Amino acid sequence: MSTTTKFVTTRQPQVVYLERGDVYENNEDAYDYQDDRLSTHRTVNSVSDLELVRTQDFHRQPSKGKNQSSFYTSFNGLFIAGGILLVLVIIIVTSSILGIVLTRNPTVLNNSTTTTTATTVYSAYWSFDNDANDLYETYNGTLVNGATFSSSTYFGYGYNLALNDSSYQSVTITSPFFNLSYTSFTVEAWIYGVALTGDRSIFSQCQCSSCQSQCLYLIIRNYKMYMGFMLNDLVGATSLSTNTWYHVAYVYDYSRRTQSIYLQGVLDGTKTSASPYQGQNGSINIGISNLSSSSFYGYIDNLKLTTRAKSSSEILTDASVVVYFPFDGSSLTQDMGPNQMNGSISNAVAVIGKVGNGLAFSGLSSYLQVYGFYQLGRSSQSFSFALWIYPYSVAGGTLIHKSAFQYNSSGWCQDMMGLTYAGQIAFYTNGGGRQITGPFISALQWAHIVYTYSFTNGQIMYINGVQYAATGSMSFSSSGIIDWLTIGHNIIGCTPSPIYGGAFFGIIDEFYVFRRELSATDVYSLANP
Template sequence: MNANSKHALIRGTDQPLTSLNPNAIIHNTPLGSTLGIPGRTLPTVPRITRVPQESPPKLFTTPISTIPTIRQHLNKTTKPMIDQNLTQSLKNNMNIVDDKKNDGRHHYQSQSEDMFVSTINPKIDPTRRHQFAPKQAFKYERSSKQAFKRKVPISNWTKILIGVGIFFGIAFVTAAIIIPVILVPILTRTTTTTTASTTDVTMFIPSNYWTSCSASCTNVTTTTPSTLLASWKFENNLLDSANSYNGSMSSVPSYISGYVDQALIVNSVQYVTVSSYLSFFSRSFTIEAWIYVTSLISSVDYGIFGQYQAATTRQWLFCIIRSNKMFFGFFNDDVGGSTTLSTNIWTHVAFVYDISTNTKMIYLNGVLDGSTTTGSSYQGTTGSMYIGKSASGGSVNPLSGYIDQVTISNRAKTACEILNDVTLVSYFSFDNVTTDSGPNTLSSYITLQSNSGVSFVTGRVGQALILSRTNAFFQTCGYYWLGHNNRAFSFALWIYPISAGGTILHLSSDRSGSGSWCLPKLGFSSNGSIVAQSWSGSSVVSVVGPQIPTNNWTHIVQTWSSTSGLRLYINGGLYGSFTMTTYVASNQNMCIFLGTSGFGTNCQTLNIIMGSYSGRIDEFYVYDRELTENEICPLAHPYN
């Protein structure tokens, strides 16, 4: 036998058991009762009772490889119970010592006089039955030692480290969820906002979009040809543009830059006489004018308009300045205003008589300044009219200053109509015409070359102007208040962009689009967002609105006032604003471009990318005041 091979040392010999000790007695005992299995009768196996000997037996070795495993021969029904009892029995009766000094051999020593050393396999040689018990005992003893290992207690520091590890593990998992689920969509949305095409842009719908519009002064008509009796614009002439009530002067008339284009200079020797009779007899009427007074003396009366038949009651119609305030009447049947006039500034005055209520009213800059219901209607049936004076003689002096846009209507205008006559600077409907339908009838121009790219198509209301070629434009000039500091204003229009880019509305002091003062007021940013801009005197300020969908109608309004700042309205609702208390202008009459910045390539800008706008424009309004949201509503909902 090879000495280096693994052996099991067993106390005994390789002789038959009876030859080891003649006194040994072999008993046939049922295995079930030996293992303590109740109710089970197993094959009978021998049991050895060892008796004391005079001398110890010799040690012998048997290779482990020759020892079969006893568990392979157990009955399937009794195997679990046998394993449990066999393990406990061998543990109580055998002491296993792992002696590495003896070439890795294992010594098995009996701790009791009785020892189970048999097998249930009848094919095994009975003389070798004692060789299997130690092998099986060794196997079960090792399993028992592993099962009874002592648990090591966990220290406090270990617990702390485990807790810290759990905390950071939870934090890592939370971050792994938050970053892809929350942060990534936010970052993606921000990126999309700056690069998205306007093809799929959703129209901005304000919260008040479906609310019915309240009554306001923007949904009423102004001066119409059917009610206009006379109109003198003084564009280098004294002609009546509405009828044939042309004027004359005793000297050569002089003109100056007026509220709209040109104005007439009036003084003690320069005033207009209209010889043709226009009847005011027993009827309602409205007389309006823009005046620029250069000097006032409180003790002097200054004439603005008059019709003189006689210096008797209700036969002398006059509109004058008395005690530096407005004064209106029919001679001994009069009404005075309450506001002191300012000099060296354009002021709108209106004198209204309503025969249905027998009311005389004075309006100053669109606001009612005085009224009365006493007296009766005007009774004069003859007499000339005077502009810049109230009569050919008498104590009333001619006006000292300028006069412009004098009109006479054959009805009593409402307060809203008067307000619009003062503050609605221009209105272009683009219903197959480019003329101004507002009270001032401003001049306008379009691209002059053939195939200019300017034409009329179906609009948001009636027809619309379409700009379909590069550098196609619409232009109108003569905006007095847009050229003066800190004067409130509003722009309103419908747009139908073919592509979201370019300048929509450009303001300049020169007809070229350039000049000493120029700025794109409405246009598109680089990503198709609508932008409103203005000038504070030191920098361009802007309100950036939403991206505007192409091939759809969108209503845009820009307003400014010293109290509300710069505001941008989309489809009738306020989208955004910027605090801006001052508006610094050019002190010149201004020109407006639609569809381009003209030659104003050197103009200031912030977010608007200047260039040609391609698309339709409709219902363009310019106001000399800040429109409120209630007033914007009917402009954004023209069919409500």
């Protein structure tokens, strides 16, 4: 019976059992035995014939035959491969766990930062409709030093925050902490400044008022918009006027390290290579900042905050779309624009429209009414109307009627868009008798109509995305108050020639009102949904 001998390698301790008559080989060192001389194989006949070999690849072979790989080599290779696979799995799992555990807040080492990007978007919205609460019921505020609310709003609805700098009035949100560090964010608001000298704060949050990038202040500084993180600031190009409503937006894009400010929806200043705001604590203050002894003096309304960088097109929409009625909302009267100025209807019904549903008008008491048009009530201020129409009849009819009062014809009023008795589209603005008479409109066919105005370009008529006519530069007079619009009828009269006013019989869809003059590119996009 053969004797089994225990063998241990020197490089990597492992045990291999050999029997007499077996041979072993060294694959690494290139030694060569012949009989008792150096060879790749050596017969094992006794314990004395064993020697330690430096290789970890030890092959067991029968003494009478050619070399073949043994079970031990296969097992060793599988063990190594398994170890490598285990290490890779550990690396992948560890990376995934770290990605979940880490937040956007960085670790600061020697003035350098490492961070991950936040995936959750947090938002707050203070409408100031007679309270300082967040509409999402999370970041509720407290009035400070007698701050109050006023009904003198831009749209004529609800209330806004009224602040007086003589008392250093503000709203403060202390809990929970709203983390704006190392992330993108956008702050938007409507403001009306009675005084704009010095620093007039709109929004601030400060951890350290003397530390770079640790104090956030969004203000008006000497009539210009100003965005500061402390020694990391941006100033706008345009001087604001007192006693004027403005839409303002402050944007920080963390991924691009860019600060941007927008006035009336238009980019007014930008700064690249702007390091992020780094404040890790501090209350939100609306109307004051730690860097000024003066508060905002005037009105602040509809302040919105979100932890993402809104695009320029989003901000332009927020600033310039007054109403948008697609007639596809939860109700036919729902304004799907940024201001939610819902209307009221009389004897109008939903039908298939150009895009989704449309609103069908079919009688003397059939109309849509909406209130809240501040811009239209100001003389020579820019505006645009856009809508699709599908006339059942083209023998006259009012499409858009503007008035100072809902039903009282003794106030200021006029038809602004309608059909002539012969079936032509016509525009009118109370500016020296100027009007535009356009092409004939076909019954039972969709047509896209856009009416734009600016003092520089006057009235421009677009039909199906193409400019048809323009008046050139002109001014117009208006009511001086917040106006009403009646769509589909002129229920209180005031019809100027050449419009043949009265009930419109047909469908209207995708109705927009803007507080700016649309460009030809804008018009083309609306006409090709």
